[in-house]
Amino acid sequence: MSVWQGLGLRPAASYVTALWFFLLASWAAVAQTGNPAGLDALLQREIVVGTKEAAPFAMKGPDGQWTGISIDLWRRIAAQKNIRFRFHDEDTVPALIDAAASGKVDIAVAALTVTAPREEMLDFTSAFYGTGLGIAVASGGPASLAPVMRTLTSVSFLQAVLALIGLALVVGFVVWLLERRHNEEFGGSVAKGLSSSVWWTTVAMTQRGIGHQGPRTMPGRLIAMVWMVGSIITIAVFTAAITSALTVRHLQGSVQGVTDLSKVRVGAVTGSSTEETLRKLRIGFESFPNAKDGLQAIRDGKLDAFVYDRPLLAWTISQDFRNSIQLLDVIFDQQHYAFALPSGSPLRKPVSVSLLTEVRSPWWGETLYRYLGDKGQ
Known part of the structure; x- marks a missing residue:
């Protein structure tokens, strides 16, 4: 009597059962090793890296070359992993998120903050930078009796x-x-x-x-x-x-902190996590395509305050609004930046490991100093 007959199984059924056992064992082995087969196949081709301009994390020069905190970090990781890649830029943050979620791009590298709604759509690497929202106002405050x-x-x-x-x-x-x-x-x-x-x-x-x-x-x-x-x-x-x-x-001026925002005209970047935060705080706001347009509205007297990621605000003010806009010494609603990938991407774990290694290296401190100055904010 064969082993299969001893188990009460017919030969045909025994072959099917053996095949299922083999597939399950193979799946478990792949899962334990981080899907190396999928990763190897992905690295055989040119990786598509999605990004969006958000200085100083992602900036496109006149020659079409990309630089910035996130870009430099990705280039360093890609060089260590021998990853061939090309950039694909999107106009808005929602478009970049959709591109990563749908697999249009293999990884999104920009100034993307980790939020629960986004986590439901895609996967994030480990965070590489932590900050919060900042508030920009006109220097000297508005002339008001209030x-x-x-x-x-x-x-x-x-x-x-x-x-x-x-x-x-x-x-x-x-x-x-x-x-x-x-x-x-x-x-x-x-x-x-x-x-x-x-x-x-x-x-x-x-x-x-x-x-x-x-x-x-x-x-x-x-x-x-x-x-x-x-x-x-x-x-x-x-x-x-x-x-x-x-x-x-x-x-x-009339804005000295978060509690004053509900009494003045506030602006935010369209599609950013800032909009979600302001809605939760029941603060009305006007949307702008980017931080530069919002800060210009303050300069023109159309807004009293503009809320956005603090390092992005600090960079934009230092470049174009140094004498007319100031950044309040206020940080609220902690934010964490990370790279975004399609759900289940085999790139997530190796990129996260390399990322965590880099942000603890002297190179990372020098990079933050080069783009953000002493405080890194």
């Missing part, structure tokens, strides 16, 4: 005014107690004497001149002297604080 009005109606301003009034009332009451029986100017009825005393205290505080009026008793004059000197210091401190607050408001 910052001044917010300062004058703020709780701290009202508290300071009430404190000064309270001090004047207390000192006026003390002066009245000391002078009401020795000074006819503060004498008479309680209402007349007390109101005269408080009025004198207020006039003395503002240093507008008190004429011949004033306390005549020694205790009253001591209180008056302390009050006049103290009120000078108090008024000076109060004036300096208000002036400083108004100056800062004027210099920084």
Whole structure:
């Protein structure tokens, strides 16, 4: 009796079963080795690398040559892996994402941030750069009374005014107690004497001149002297604080952080992850094809703020808007850049391994410094 008959299988069925066992074992072996057969076949031809201009990560020169942080990183990996490739550029981020998801390009190398919706469509390599969204505004801020009005109606301003009034009332009451029986100017009825005393205290505080009026008793004059000197210091401190607050408001403009975006005109790049973030924050915005057009809208007075990936904003401002646009010292909504590939691409693992090796090398630090400066942001 054969082995197959012992298992209760007919010869034909046994051949089919053996074939299935062989295919499953082969699939498992390929899966464990990262699909080398598929990778070898892919590397036999010229790889199509999709990209999109997004300085300083991907930039196309007048001669048609591509450079930038992402491009340089890919070139270095490709040289190590002996990968032959050619670039294919798209006009928008959504178009580049679609090209990678559909397999039109073998890998997308640009300024692509990793998001959940994109992860559902394609695969990402390990991240090679982390940053966040930045906010660009006009240098010096817009000429507006809004910052001044917010300062004058703020709780701290009202508290300071009430404190000064309270001090004047207390000192006026003390002066009245000391002078009401020795000074006819503060004498008479309680209402007349007390109101005269408080009025004198207020006039003395503002240093507008008190004429011949004033306390005549020694205790009253001591209180008056302390009050006049103290009120000078108090008024000076109060004036300096208000002036400083108004100056800062004027210099920084009406946008100082994320919370101010809901009150002003905001711009974002069409199809970018910035739009998703602004929608989640319930912030209205106007879309622009690129960061340069959005920053130009700020310069023309059509926008109050433009939100985009901070390093991309910093690069564009340094190149074209150095004297008219400033980048606030604010970073929110952490972003991670990576290369994108079609789902299941055999390129993902080897590229990720090489990428992680490179971003820990001295070469990477020099690259970031060359494009972004000291801080790498």
